[in-house]
């Protein structure tokens with residue numbers, strides 16, 4: 001028999017053996033946990049489908065909890081956990097006005113682990129709204145929507161994708177709110193869609209489009225069901241993948257400074273590799289620049305460093321979600337009844353700041369009334385959204401402020417942003433805990449008055 005000559009002595013190692021094409025191998029999925037050599041760690045990123053989107057090495061700065069608090073990763077985990085629990089719920093839920101409430105009751109009281117599943121889905125949805133908001137706050141306060149001076153970066157795009165993801169997350173949650181078809185669901189959607197009605201000229205059309213008619217009925221339920229279970233999750237998945245790809249292209253904002261600092265004290269020969277046609281390029285890309293950073297000092301291998309951290313973050317999020325699901329459960333009121341209006345009727349909590357704005361800006365001066373529905377429900381939130389989209393252009397701070405928490409240079413921007421965020425949080429708190437019947441303010445030291453529901 002002819003003996004095999006080994007061109008590469010490394011082929012004798014287990015890493016070499018693992019590199020041979022052998023169809024599906026469990027090892028290809030599991031070895032990434034504890035690679036036995038540098039080579040194996042590098043191979044893991046290339047050969048493992050799930051790890052493919054990581055660079056081979058990642059800076060310690062971008063992995064630091066103090067920088068990102070892993071809020072984006074937590075949001076991503078919650079989204080995929082929602083898809084997982086949601087698909088199981090779909091096996092039991094019936095999107096029909098006559099049967100939806102009964103099917104939720106079955107999930108809650110008859111199906112094994114149904115109550116836990118439903119509560120997990122609901123808690124994860126609330127948490128995702130909160131986490132995506134906090135993630136945006138951290139991105140803003142670190143100025144991570146700006147380019148750091150490396151070639152072919154366009155961070156504003158990822159900021160805009162993020163803003164769309166934020167709005168879609170709110171709509172994902174909003175469309176799910178109606179599905180239990182109980183009083184809470186019915187009236188929250190009534191209030192929510194009434195706010196949309198305040199758009200001048202087209203308000204009625206928008207409400208009609210949202211509800212599939214003039215009132216909440218079977219059309220609305222099936223519309224919200226399809227949006228919630230298919231349409232919005234698919235768009236969010238697509239945008240999420242785009243978001244991640246942009247991060248790979250632009251690099252994490254905190255790494256720009258490191259790359260620029262290294263460039264400043266560079267004593268090495270300039271690399272010629274530019275990844276561009278004929279080497280013609282405006283500068284070095286984030287990937288090339290990052291590869292120049294002193295690896296030993298500032299970087300670790302993505303495998304296992306990132307894999308382990310992501311696993312820990314996901315497990316902790318899962319544990320917290322499960323604990324809250326067991327502790328809080330999920331509410332289920334009486335079946336939806338259009339004839340019985342709860343007092344007060346409240347929008348879902350993340351739209352309560354809008355409901356508050358509508359209430360506060362509705363001012364009557366003699367015979368003259370300022371339309372709060374338009375001012376608070378449409379004009380102010382639209383202006384905020386526009387400000388969000390224009391932010392990367394409005395911010396003229398220098399590149400050294402990119403990826404830095406509370407940079408002195410961005411004091412004004414950060415102060416305005418924090419004030420706006422605190423106002424939104426305060427209004428949400430006011431609407432959630434301090435608004436009683438007829439939308440009167442009930443202070444913590446006052447007793448909560450009992451009013452019969454309005455018939």
Ligand code: HEM
Pocket residue numbers: 068070071072073074075076079132135136139144145155158159160161162163165166169236240243247251252253254403
């Ligand atoms: C479904 C919603 C979202 C998901 C799943 C998501 C996920 C992520 C992840 C995993 C990262 C990596 C860093 C980290 O963990 O913080 C990241 C970074 C980033 N996200 Fe998001 N994100 C979402 C929404 C948003 C929103 C609402 C914004 C802003 C309006 C935003 C803007 C950014 C930017 C600019 C970066 C790069 C940050 C840097 O370079 O330091 N994202 N996102």
